[in-house]
Amino acid sequence: xxxxxxxxxxxxxxxxxxxxxxxxxxxxxxxxxxxxxxxxxxxxxxxxxxxxxxxxxxxxxxxxxxxxxxxxxxxxxxxxxxxxxxxxxxxxxxxxxxxxxxxxxxxxxxxxxxxxxxxxxxxxxxxxxxxx
Numbered sequence: 001x002x003x004x005x006x007x008x009x010x011x012x013x014x015x016x017x018x019x020x021x022x023x024x025x026x027x028x029x030x031x032x033x034x035x036x037x038x039x040x041x042x043x044x045x046x047x048x049x050x051x052x053x054x055x056x057x058x059x060x061x062x063x064x065x066x067x068x069x070x071x072x073x074x075x076x077x078x079x080x081x082x083x084x085x086x087x088x089x090x091x092x093x094x095x096x097x098x099x100x101x102x103x104x105x106x107x108x109x110x111x112x113x114x115x116x117x118x119x120x121x122x123x124x125x126x127x128x129x130x131x132x
Contacts, residue, residue: 003094
């Protein structure tokens with residue numbers, strides 16, 4: 001388990017069992033929230049470099065972190081942050097890096113979703129070409 005979402009106001013915690021989870025009303029979602037104000041595919045949680053991030057998937061009623069709406073960029077979720085899916089609030093509980101088996105400095109707070117295919121192999125490996 002990579003952490004859990006604890007409903008604020010009561011209810012059973014939701015375990016985070018994979019490093020990529022889609023939250024929404026559809027039965028095909030990894031975490032199904034059966035509320036009329038939750039979109040079919042509302043948002044996505046992604047574990048990356050030891051931290052959780054959320055991306056809104058164009059939901060009608062929005063996704064918020066600590067009361068601030070998430071735009072098209074991914075937003076880092078720190079332990080204890082409040083994730084709001086429409087009007088339903090959850091506290092995120094996890095241990096950064098330890099639970100997610102990653103290392104290194106924390107990634108940027110807000111950053112665009114990376115398109116790995118748009119980078120060269122050298123760039124992805126952290127190497128730069130020498131121009132002679």
